[in-house]
Amino acid sequence: MAYQWDFTPVFANADLLAQGLVNTLKVTGTALACGLALGLVLALLRLSRLRLAAWPAGLIIEVFRTTPPLVQLFWFFFALPLIAGIEMTPFLAAAVTFSIQSSAFFAEVFRAGIVSIERGQWEGARAIGMTHGQALRRIVLPQAVKRMIPAFMERAIELMKTTTLVATISYADLLFAANEIAQKTFRPLETLTVAALIYFVVITAFSLFARRLERRLAVSGESTVH
């Protein structure tokens, strides 16, 4: 007998899904914002000529890039209270984990972007009397960020999907909500399909926005080709 698709139970629980989506966006947004800021700091530390700064930054980056995000999440949520007595809500644990985790990836994107800028740009800036910091902020980073947009975008999409792991610490994100509805209504196929559709729509909208941004920025700054 053919399977009878029935989406009505899903729509009946639309409010749960909506709340789940909001929670997913909260974790993803926080992790993106904090990850970018922290990632820039890590990248600059790693590029620093001071070994004492470069080495620890490199260690943090490598640890968080190479270990499974699920384990990282468990460290912050379950292990940290045991070891250090630091209790975190599921949201905070998720936000902290994914902020640091994505900062490790963003740091490498920043670093690649910064070193891809020709030496002549640094020299042009220094020749008019800029400090290293001014050259970085005014000349190198604005150009580097433009080149980094595709990699950032890729990482942000990856991040949004990785945040589905928060269900394991009972944070009610979109996938968690979908699972609840599925169990309640015995309609897992319909619910999970709708959830996937929501991910698809949100991520596609984000990609389109990022691509448009990239194109707009590309208009002004071509290369330094002579």
Place this chain on the structure above:
Amino acid sequence: MTLLAVSGLAKRFGGNAVLAGIDLDIEKGERIAVLGASGSGKSTLLRCLNFLEIPDAGSIALDGKLVGRGERELVQVRQRVGMVFQQFNLFPHMTALGNVMEGLCTVRRLARPEAQARAERELARVGLADKTAHYPAHLSGGQKQRVAIARALAMDPELLLFDEPTSALDPELVGEVLGVIRALAEEGRTMLLVTHELGFAYHVATRVIFLADGAIHEQGTPDEVLKHPKRERTQAFLARHKEFSL
């Protein structure tokens, strides 16, 4: 009066001594052309004078004051010793106006309207009053180099360093850049110019220096060095350069 006093300047890259003890006093108002075969250390000499390369040995005094190595001090010196590069090194994400304003706003901390007025004057001086809104990608090589000159001029440097400013240009664009440099010479600006344009050096420079193996091999007036070189390597260099001239 001596503006820049260089003494015992040395620079090595790896095992290679690029500058092997340069002594050079640059007087206010002097226009010095630096010649030499490739690898003779011309560019490195220039880049040491504004500390884009940090010399390994020797001293540089600006206006009688010895220059140290701290960033704060180097930043001050670089504002007083401007540089124009062979490859322009314009900032591609800024318009011509933005390029010239950048030093005024970020380094000098001028208010934007003031910086803009100043930048527009400098661009007009190099004949680019109508290109202020153009990004470097939409300018010809000669125009880019003129923007770069305006960018350096905006900082009011006491000494201008030109590192082969026309070597990256198509031949038909060389003239417009040399014209601007000549106009600056006529204003009495102090400048040091690394160039392969011997004719230009002859007519514009007040002194010509010939570098070989990282040392000053011969120097004198343009007439002495370019027309009546005394040393064999200078003669050979000039002969090579004249081989194909008409």
